[in-house]
Amino acid sequence: MKNREGLIPTILGAAVTATAATAATTKFKSKDTSSMIAAGIAGFGLAHIVLGAIDLVEHR
Numbered sequence: 001m002k003n004r005e006g007l008i009p010t011i012l013g014a015a016v017t018a019t020a021a022t023a024a025t026t027k028f029k030s031k032d033t034s035s036m037i038a039a040g041i042a043g044f045g046l047a048h049i050v051l052g053a054i055d056l057v058e059h060r
Helices: 007-027 033-058
Strands: none
Touching: 007 033
């Protein structure tokens, strides 16, 4: 099986973003540090999705 370059970061980013979004939705009612950390982790996951998608499109 041939893995396309950028597929692993995209899948990893989707998993991280989904996990952080789930954690953030329960924490956004109060403005504590855990909600800010969850938002930061979600941004990290979104960055992986964007960079992985760029690699997928670039290396067709």
